[in-house]
Amino acid sequence: MKLQFTKSKRLYKTAQGLMPGGVNSPVRSFNAVNGTPVFIAKAKGAYTYDEDGNKFIDYMSSWGPLILGHADPDVVREIKKAAEKGTSYGAPCENEVSIAKLIVKSFPGIDMIRMTNSGTEATMSSVRLARAYTKRDYIVKFEGCYHGHADYLLVQAGSGATTFGTPSSPGVPKSFTDKTLLAKYNDIDSVERLFKKYGDKIAAVILEPVAANMGVVPPQKGFLKSLRKITKRAGALLIFDEVITGFRLGMGGAQKAYGVVPDITCLGKIIGGGLPVGAFGGGKDIMSMVAPVGPMYQAGTLSGNPLAMAAGIATLTKLNQRGNYKKLKELTENLVEGLQDIITKLEIKASINSVESMFTLFFTDPAPHDYGSALTSDTKKYSKFFENLLCAGIMFPPSQFEAVFLSLSHTERDVNKTLNGLYRSLKNL
Numbered sequence: 001m002k003l004q005f006t007k008s009k010r011l012y013k014t015a016q017g018l019m020p021g022g023v024n025s026p027v028r029s030f031n032a033v034n035g036t037p038v039f040i041a042k043a044k045g046a047y048t049y050d051e052d053g054n055k056f057i058d059y060m061s062s063w064g065p066l067i068l069g070h071a072d073p074d075v076v077r078e079i080k081k082a083a084e085k086g087t088s089y090g091a092p093c094e095n096e097v098s099i100a101k102l103i104v105k106s107f108p109g110i111d112m113i114r115m116t117n118s119g120t121e122a123t124m125s126s127v128r129l130a131r132a133y134t135k136r137d138y139i140v141k142f143e144g145c146y147h148g149h150a151d152y153l154l155v156q157a158g159s160g161a162t163t164f165g166t167p168s169s170p171g172v173p174k175s176f177t178d179k180t181l182l183a184k185y186n187d188i189d190s191v192e193r194l195f196k197k198y199g200d201k202i203a204a205v206i207l208e209p210v211a212a213n214m215g216v217v218p219p220q221k222g223f224l225k226s227l228r229k230i231t232k233r234a235g236a237l238l239i240f241d242e243v244i245t246g247f248r249l250g251m252g253g254a255q256k257a258y259g260v261v262p263d264i265t266c267l268g269k270i271i272g273g274g275l276p277v278g279a280f281g282g283g284k285d286i287m288s289m290v291a292p293v294g295p296m297y298q299a300g301t302l303s304g305n306p307l308a309m310a311a312g313i314a315t316l317t318k319l320n321q322r323g324n325y326k327k328l329k330e331l332t333e334n335l336v337e338g339l340q341d342i343i344t345k346l347e348i349k350a351s352i353n354s355v356e357s358m359f360t361l362f363f364t365d366p367a368p369h370d371y372g373s374a375l376t377s378d379t380k381k382y383s384k385f386f387e388n389l390l391c392a393g394i395m396f397p398p399s400q401f402e403a404v405f406l407s408l409s410h411t412e413r414d415v416n417k418t419l420n421g422l423y424r425s426l427k428n429l
């Protein structure tokens with residue numbers, strides 16, 4: 001059944017004359033799936049409704065934050081209450097203390113936290129902090145891991161891992177990425193080689209403890225533990241970018257799930273309940289480097305904004321109710337198992353990586369274990385699949401290299417409808 005996107009198309013045409021690509025963030029442009037972006041008019045629970053009145057079962061979840069579902073009544077109530085008391089004070093408020101308590105209580109690696117306005121600010125500040133604390137300049141990141149768009153992190157090796165990152169965006173001078181070393185995810189030898197050559201110059205290793213920006217790629221057994229050992233031995237810091245995994249994999253994120261405690265943790269998305277937020281935190285000794293206590297400068301006009309904090313507190317409080325993570329995991333397992341049956345039955349060259357309530361269907365087989373293997377996915381097939389699914393009223397992420405997210409608003413009925421849509425979409429590839 002062909003859906004109508006007349007109003008979205010018209011809005012998109014106007015938007016393209018006003019914003020680059022008609023969007024405020026590239027992935028929303030649907031360029032990766034050769035489509036026209038759908039303009040959303042409203043969202044409620046597991047559903048989004050576009051400007052043409054089409055309804056979708058939403059698995060984008062705004063790229064991760066909406067783990068309760070859209071317009072959760074408790075979250076909306078707390079945002080309204082906060083807004084009636086003013087939107088920003090430029091002074092500390094109790095909401096910042098409350099969310100800091102919740103985060104510190106949940107994460108083994110966080111004794112102190114600094115709020116920011118985005119995940120990019122969080123990771124950018126965490127690298128500056130690691131460099132300030134260790135007085136070293138080099139950092140190690142992994143091919144295929146995305147940490148936001150700070151210059152020295154916007155580095156993606158071309159084909160094959162090179163030890164020096166090549167800027168993946170014009171406007172980033174070579175000198176800005178000369179100290180960014182690249183390793184391969186799940187390849188501990190590629191990290192060892194860098195430490196052998198640069199050991200005492202490396203300030204930190206930063207990674208997504210479960211990669212989700214090359215599609216979902218979990219850490220292989222022992223990988224995180226080895227990174228912890230290598231960095232400790234070399235006097236370098238270990239930074240977990242838990243912007244996606246924080247509160248997604250459980251109340252203590254990946255560091256609790258995998259039992260590996262980093263020196264610095266970056267958070268975002270879920271802790272803002274859909275409002276602009278980020279955060280970085282660590283032990284008291286490291287965090288005492290941060291201004292105004294320490295010399296490392298970091299700031300933000302709207303950091304710790306009372307509305308974003310209210311949304312975050314409401315989200316984390318509700319999320320922490322007994323049985324919620326078990327429910328999310330079981331619902332996801334039902335969807336993933338059903339999808340696996342479909343790709344087996346239809347003999348489609350595809351595979352799934354799934355962790356807790358997020359997964360990716362890759363059009364490649366076997367399931368990717370790093371960026372190189374993720375890149376073998378057939379992105380043309382993904383585009384066709386995405387479009388078929390959209391016309392079936394189901395919204396997956398408009399890119400092969402992103403994650404599908406479930407929320408507490410999704411029901412078994414939604415999952416069954418989704419499996420029917422998946423079967424038809426894959427059959428008609």
Ligand code: KE4
Pocket residue numbers: 025026027028063117118119120121123146147148149208212213241242243244268269277278402
């Ligand atoms: P933001 O600056 O977009 O709030 O966060 C950057 C970031 C940092 N770390 C990780 C692990 C992230 O996934 C992100 C942002 N994620 C992307 C999609 N996977 C956001 C979507 C977008 O760019 O519009």
